[in-house]
Amino acid sequence: MSNPSTVEKTISYIFLILVGVLLASPFLYMISIALASDATTVKSAFTFVPMEFQWSNFYTIFTNNNLGTYLKNSVIITVFTIIGSVLSASIVSYGFARIKAKGSRFLFIVLLSTMMIPGEVTMVPQFIIFRHLDWINTFYPLIVPSFFAGAFNVFLIRQFVMSIPKSLDEAAMIDGMGHPGMYWKIIMPLTYPILAAIAIFSFSYNWGNFMGPLIYINDPEKMPLALGVQLLTTVGGGQMPPWNLVMIASLFLTIPMVLVYLFGQRYVYEANISGGSSGIK
Amino acid sequence: MRKKDGKWFYIFISPWLIGFLGLTLGPILFSIYMSFTNWDLFQSPEFIGIDNYKTLLTDDPIFWKSVGNTFFYALISIPLGMSISLWIAYYLNKKIKGITFFRILFYLPSVVPVVASSLLFIHLLAPTEGLINQALAIFGIQGPAWLLDPNWVKPALILMSLWGVGGGVVLLLAGMKGIPQELYEAAAIDGAKSTQSFFHITFPMLTPVIFFNLVTGMIGALQTFAQVFIVTAGGPDNASQMVVPYLFQNAFQFYKMGYASAIAWVLFIIIMALTLVVFRSSALWVHYEEGKANE
Secondary structure (H helix, E strand, O other): OOOOOHHHHHHHHHHHHHHHHHHHHHHHHHHHHHOOOHHHHHHOOOOOOOOOOOOHHHHHHHHHOOHHHHHHHHHHHHHHHHHHHHHHHHHHHHHHHHOOOOOHHHHHHHHHHHOOOOHHHHHHHHHHHHHHOOOOOOOHHHHHHHHHOOHHHHHHHHHHHHOOOHHHHHHHHHOOOOHHHHHHHHHHHHOHHHHHHHHHHHHHHHHHOOHHHHHHOOOHHHOOHHHHHHHHOOOOOOOOOOHHHHHHHHHHHHHHHHHHHHHHHHHHHHHHHHOOOOOOO | OHHHHHHHHHHHHHHHHHHHHHHHHHHHHHHHHHOOEEOOOOOOOEEOOOHHHHHHHHOOHHHHHHHHHHHHHHHHHHHHHHHHHHHHHHHHOOOOOOHHHHHHHHHHHHHOOHHHHHHHHHHHOOOOOOHHHHHHHHOOOOOOOHHHOOOOHHHHHHHHHHHOOHHHHHHHHHHHHOOOHHHHHHHHHOOOOHHHHHHHHHHHHHHHHHHHHHHHHHHHHHOOOHHHHHHHOOOOOOOOOOHHHHHHHHHHHOOOHHHHHHHHHHHHHHHHHHHHHHHHHHHHHOOOOOOOOOO
């Protein structure tokens, strides 16, 4: 776009500021409720600017409400699912991008078509499988599937690997390098940017995942933050939930996502380009 | 060497292949079988033929209500969200000071986990002290009781979805940056006004991105779960019940595994059919650059 005129600029600023206020105010309200006092919570008399700043909420939620445990569980689940999804998709995509074999085309089409099946179809049978394995109330049902290479991730890395010149492998082949060495020493290091993007996608999905833990975890000691924070709101007996603490937990759920976005957007952007803008979910 | 390659191919893809057989294909077959049974998890499954589907389609008003609500939600939230994101992207594409700040600000709500935004919107939508009704009161408008009112609970969920509109904006913005500057310059020489060049250049050039946003948005909206589960639990009077929460309820609260599987397959058919329709329609309105169509 060419440089806009003054009138155009003014209209743009007015529009952007108005929309900006609309989009930012829920965040401010979240912070405001997080700092509200218990009395305010009970009366449910939240104001946009808190009447008093009760910083001790941050202390309370760690001592009385298990926030530390929820956070620890979330971190464990997220770290392992990131390792699993990046590693497995990377290995599998090398196979599909670089090795010609009987049936490889057919299997790649099968892989692509699995992307069209909604997770709800496999949800119930998977629950039954994991229940048979006695994995209810463990992290396994949330972590183990990520080690089996997600179709979307494989597709994304494969697109990226296809753009790496074949002459590179041919030279290495002549030098007597086999597929494992070629994958590990040549191709994989070249795909770091796209692997970073996949790590970010995996983080976003798993850090905020609600349905998985809801199905598999009943024990509060094992709950990740996304489920634990919801548990905080389900106090029985017509009692008012501690909304100020719930909002602190929501902040803990939100802030890592914001940080990862701010530091990782470069990689996500790159993934979009190589995936033909099929990246962001 | 070729023979050895075959071995390596299967070694490399084995993580996916095992997962496909054990966690996708196996469960799919199992799920088809289950949908023809009556199974509460505790007794052994009893084969009942197409009874689950028959009940679902002819004798379950809550299922039909949840399908209707899901369509209503998708049909309004997607076009609305896409128009607003196009509008926002248009302004975010201006060369003005501080634009990076606005780009970050507008994107941030879409990274908030749905659990957190759901809990937040319970407050924002509260009848008297909620921020939204407080804001409306400034203009002398008395806002509805949103989540407690059967007529307003779906609009409330749609409003909530609009907060995360920035996710689609990013792709539109990237698309806008990819439009060759010469097109605008040529149009300007021919005397085109900025609205004209928007509708004759920007919009057609963005149709591939709009198409992508439409398909992913549609699939996502049809699978809405956490918002409904957390914010309304399907209420009041099933006015916000949707297909996936209803499926979840049948499976994990009523332990009707067979019935839940039948719902999953009906959902699959709905998603497939609609995706196919949208893909077919794309020939009419999605503009691809020459030579890029087969990418």
